[in-house]
Amino acid sequence: MRRRGISSAARKAKPPKQPFQRPSVFRTFARWSLGVIAVLFGCLAYAYLTLPDVRPLAATNPSSTAFMVLREQEAHAKGVPAKREQRWVPYSRISPSLKRAVLVAEDDAFWNHDGVDYNELQKSIELNWARGQLLRGASTITQQLAKNLYLSPSRNPLRKLCELIIARRLEAALEKRRIFEIYLNVIEWGDGIYGIEAASHAYFGVSASALDSRQAALLAGAIVNPRLLNPAHPTARLLARQQMILSRMGRVSLRETEAWPARPRVRFSL
DSSP states (O other): OOOOOOOOHHOOOOOOOOOOOOOHHHHHHHHHHHHHHHHHHHHHHHHHHHHHOOOGGTTOOOOOHHHHHHHHHHHHHHHOOOOEEEEEOOOGSOHHHHHHHHHHHOOTTTGSSSSSSHHHHHHHHHHHHHHOOOOOOOOOHHHHHHHHHHHSSOOOHHHHHHHHHHHHHHHSOOOOOHHHHHHHHHHHHTTTEEEEEHHHHHHHHHHHGGGOOOHHHHHHHEEEEEEETTTHHHOHHHHHHHHHHHHHHGOOOSSSSSSOOOOOOOOHHH
């Protein structure tokens, strides 16, 4: 049988080219999403493993804070002596009016959250996203304490993530009353003035236990900008804040159980 020959044209013919296929949008999005998740997980794991152990604070008062160190560095950079006035005072010896005023001014849901006020956080994220800037904060007293003790005042997202993790650790390790006690004793209340006892003596010449409601409202109103607002010489802005705080002080509780059922303690948290 004679085998049919293959023509030279047929031998030289090449298989048709496959049409170019663009990567699907879904695949591209999936790869990017996985990459972002991996980076976020890595940052979270690094932060979780390197952040401080807050458990000793249950029985030991902090000798210093990150904010105090920062202010000392700023003073040295200017070539001036660093100021630091602080007198630790137990929670039981702090005026109830001052406690109520601070809760009104800074975190009226303090007894009812686990370190993070998610409703306020959502509002903050939405507003900042709309404006394209990190302007509005939603920090609870616990978050403020975390920042004061261990972090910088910067607004970068990684610092905020660390703040959230430390806040949750504080809530897991300490009672609410202890968190509030440390906060009132370490926050900045003026140039070189830390804690309510030093602030009470500096501005009004009395101890923290002797503060009346009007003095307490001025001190609480100054927390938002303690190096600019002076409770002894209040500006119109501070006086307006004082009146707002005074009008709401009767609505907050000094004990969690007076306003809400006792919440279970956090057993494990970031």
